Every structure is written in C-alpha cells, then in structure tokens.
Amino acid sequence: MSRKILVLPGDGIGPEITAEAVRVLEALNKEGLNLEITTGLLGGCAVDATGEPYPAETRAKAEAADAVLLGAVGGPQWDTLPREQRPERGLLGIRKHLNLFANLRPAILYPELANASSLKPEVVSGLDILIVRELTGDIYFGQPRGVEERDTEWGRQKVGFNTMVYAESEIRRIAHVAFQAAQKRGKKLCSVDKMNVLECTQFWRDIFEEVAKDYPDVTLSHMLVDNAAMQLVRAPKQFDVMVTGNMFGDILSDEASMLTGSIGMLPSASLDENNKGLYEPSHGSAPDIAGKGIANPLATILSAAMLLRYTFGLEAEAVRIENAVRMVLAQGYRTADIYEEGTRKVGTREMGDAVLAAL
C-alpha cells in the first residue's frame, strides 16, 4: 500500500520551500518508501482559484491523504477580504476538519547558528524545548463569538466577544500526547495555564493532575502563562516539554522559536488521534521575499522529516534528513536569514541541492 502525501504549497515563499522538501522526499522515495505525492490549494492561492481558502477539492484530497505537507499561507493582498475568505481560515479549517488537535513545535538551537539568537549564548546554547499546543479547541473555535449591540454598564453599545472553552476529553487527549512526548525526552512536563484568573484553565490544571497518575515517570509542573512568558526569556533551558492551550500556545511557541533567532529552521507537526498529520514550517509566508529564490527551505525539509517519523514511523529516514540538514550547516551553507560572515550564502534551490547531496 502506498503512503499518500498531500503537498499544499500555499502562498508567498510556500511554493519555493515545499519544492525543496518534495525533492528530498522524492530522493528517499527512490529507495522504495512508496510515497505517493499529490498537490492541492490552500490559503490565498485557493481563494484566487476557487473563492474559498479551503475548497472542497482540497478537503477531499486531505481526507484521502495520510499526511499533509504545507508551505505557508497568507499575504497582504488577501488581508482586506471578508473574514471567511482570508487565507488563515483555510489553515484553521484544515486543522479542525482533520481533527489535528496536537501541535508539536520543537524550539532547537543549532550550535552553528548560536549567534543568530538575540539572547546571550550561555542562556540559549544547547536549547532544545518541545512545545505541545492544543490546536482544535479553546477560544480559537469557541462559541458564541462575534460583535453585537448589547446593554452594558455603560449603556447600549457594541461589544466584541469570544469564548474560551475546553471539554474534559479535549484536555485529556492533549495531556496524553504531552506526557508521552515527555516520556520520550527528558521526562519533565510543564503545563501552562492562568488558573488564578480563568476557571477554564483551572479545569485544565485539574485534569492534568489526574492524567499525571498514568505517567509516574514524568515530573509534571504547572506555571502561570505570564510567568512562562518571563521564564522563556530568563532561563529557557529549564524547560523540556511545555504544554498549553491553543491561545497561550500560539503566543508561547512563537516566543520560544524566536529565542533561537533562526525561525527559518523550525518545523512543526499537527497530529490527530491516529498520527495522521499536517506538517509545516513554524515561520510564515514571507511575502516580501516570495519568488526571489532566497527563502530558507530547511524548516520545511525538517517538517518532511517529522512527517516520515510521526505519520509513517519511518524513524531512520527522518533521522537521515535531520542529519543531512546538520551536515549542510556544518559545511557552512546558509540562506540569507541565517547568514553570517565566514559562511557561504546560498539560495533556496542551492540549499536544497546541498541537502540532497548530504543525504
């Protein structure tokens, strides 16, 4: 049986960077992995072609696939469209549709790129955190939501509102993912909430305490979100695995990636209950450099490695890709975003070539 991968290049630099990741997958495929790669439209390009950011055809292809590799979506030309047509609705749509509730975002600082960080070397050298973010619940999808006229304590006027909400089973399933991820790493899990203010997150903390009983080998701690935002800056290496809800995870995972200074290097995985997943770089669509052939394809190539690991259990192949990326860094290849004096500046395609050679 073939392993079905749907590639969604998306917008901006998406097509350039996914092209390199696909070349890497195809190279491995020659060795009999039996990958079957198709492509589809998501985001702004889908709106342009069909009027919708997550069109029916893409939905069907996504359902049929075992894994999805995404470039990035979004760009200024779609920012003024009505809400439902904006590229990010496509991203939220596919996450929800495929039930991809577990978002795994490693924040790793490669030794060769230590200078890229805005933090002092001793604070970040060797940084290796995994952020587990719940991805299909919380205030992202909670109802009711909107803007409407209401009677308020200041008289009748418009109010904007959204709902943060988590059901017990949603918290339980992400807790299991997080504990199991911690088991495979340093066995330390820090759950982030705002239990001193939000009942929803007090509930989150209570459920985590319950699930913890199933994982006696993992040390669970809790941290308030404001403190977590501080501790990531002060001493990020104190963390092994951090887990939190969709909204706090959006903020903290981006903060954590930026600690490395090289967000162009960071992949991510978003998984359902059966390891079907969507894989994408942690960075955005960078419309300002799109089409110039200078974007860094490594986060997307590393996302392809995560894809082989998590969806297909192809650990050896995943490690081969990751080692190839380490090797090109050691060889001095750098795209513009991570370039520094004394290294060799290359474009997107040349970087792909280098990875292929290193494979």
Add this chain to the structure above:
Amino acid sequence: MSRKILVLPGDGIGPEITAEAVRVLEALNKEGLNLEITTGLLGGCAVDATGEPYPAETRAKAEAADAVLLGAVGGPQWDTLPREQRPERGLLGIRKHLNLFANLRPAILYPELANASSLKPEVVSGLDILIVRELTGDIYFGQPRGVEERDTEWGRQKVGFNTMVYAESEIRRIAHVAFQAAQKRGKKLCSVDKMNVLECTQFWRDIFEEVAKDYPDVTLSHMLVDNAAMQLVRAPKQFDVMVTGNMFGDILSDEASMLTGSIGMLPSASLDENNKGLYEPSHGSAPDIAGKGIANPLATILSAAMLLRYTFGLEAEAVRIENAVRMVLAQGYRTADIYEEGTRKVGTREMGDAVLAAL
C-alpha cells in the same frame, strides 16, 4: 487639602519594600507636600485577619484615598483556599472596584544593569518601552464563566469556559490613554491583537483605527499577539508604546519586563478616568525571601514616584525620586537580585537609606 495615600503592604516582601517607599514619601512630605498616609490590608494578610482578600474596611479606605501604594500579594499558604479567598482576588477586586482600567508598565533597562539581561547588550541597551494594558475588562472579568456539565460533540461531560469581551467604550477609553501616552513619548503606538482569529480583537482594532483620527501626530501600527511575543525577543527597541487587552497585556508586559533582567526595578501604575491610581512594583511577593531584609525596594520606590506624577501631578518630586534611584545605581549600590561583582551588595533598608541620602 491633604493628599490621601493608602498604603497596602500586602504579603511576602510587601511590608519590607513598601516601608522603604513610605520613608521616601515621608522625607519629601517634610517639604510641605501635605501627604496623608494610612495603611490597610489586602491579599493573604487580609484573608488571615478578616477571611476576605479585599475586606470592607480596605474598600472604604481605598474609596477615600486619592492614591494607593501596594507592595505585593500572594504566597503558597493561601494557594489552597477556595477561589474567592485567594490573595489575587483582592488585587482583581480593588482594580475593578476603583475602575483602574489603565495599567501603565514601563520596561526600562538602566545602563548600570545592562548585564542583568539575558539578551545581548546591543539588543536591549537603552530599552525604554511603555506597555499600556487594559485592566478591568477582557476575559479576566467576562461572563459567563465556570465549569459545568454540557452536551458536547464527545458526549455529555464537564467543560471549562471563560468569556473574552470588550465593549466599545472600554476600548475607546484605553485607546485615548494609549495615544496620549504616545504623544508624550516617541509618538509611536503599536496595538496588539489577534484579529485574524478573534472577532473581539478585530473590533478592538477597528475602534483603535477610529480613535487614531483624533491623534494625527501619533503613528499607529497593529501587530498580532504571536508576532508581538516574537518581536519583543528579536528587536524590542522597535517599540515605543505598546497597547493591548488585559489577557495579552498580562503576558506581554511580563515578557517585556524580563527583557531587562531586572524586574526588581520596574514600577507600574493603574489609573482610573480621573488619575486616581494604584501603584505597585511589577514583581511579585517573593515569599522565598520574605522577612530576610534582602528584597529590592527600588520598584516600589519608583512606583511612589509614578504616584506623585500621575495622581498628584507632582512632576518635579517624581523626577527627584527617579534621579535618586539613578544615583544609587551609579554609586554601585545593589540588592542581591541585581548584584554583580564589583558592586556593593546591600539589603532592603540600606538601599532605602541610600535613596534617602541621594534625595
């Protein structure tokens, strides 16, 4: 007429650090400021004495005062109390009761303390950001909230929920505070939201665009909260004044303070419509070092300076305190939290003495 100040020492290191700030205020008072200082209970100490974190007596005193100077609240011994009795309910209670909707939190890096930051000197030297956080609305106070059984897509089960909500007039009034703060500084205002996901914050952005018309001399920009969390790490000096809602402000203002590495130096002000205000250090109650006489009183002393400036318009006296603090730093006085080799380590009281001498 006298100027009425209510001092709420609170818990942990609160009593020690407010004592030093009160000495500074009393020293200035000898010159005829006509300050009338009373004290009261808030937080854990209030729970111990009365069963409530914000007791009626404190409410009455707070209403009668023109300004409140707070130490800090909280400690592990109260963490297991029922929600309504926890110390932080006292803090949330007084903010709401006094209608202190505008929280001003400067993040300033003093040149003498540049080494304390975990960021590279070139990234943070000269850092001077003002974060304006809305403080009486948002998901902190929104209804409905709680934990209850519901029918969900996964069957009948418990769910936790909270409500993010902003009324138009709440957004307008904090917008005016933020624009006016920017006018007095670098005339750059960055409003932070998550408009691509949350209708409530799209509404926030729309109102900010409207209010901007009243301030043609201020440049307004918008940033998504995840990007803001990254940009604070990457290049914090790009910001002049940043404004956001209560929840995002909680996270981003703590992240911004920690960029300086010396959160023991950072004051804050929380103001109502008429400049009545509550002033407190940005740091917490540090129960681990309470009673040892080693806590840093400078953030509280600087909070007293903000109090004189914002509530009483005593700009000259505020500047005198701020200059005295600068001077003791230049003289090499350091409490343990900001100590480094070659400086002079002092305790809380000695630091207060040094500031008094420098006045």
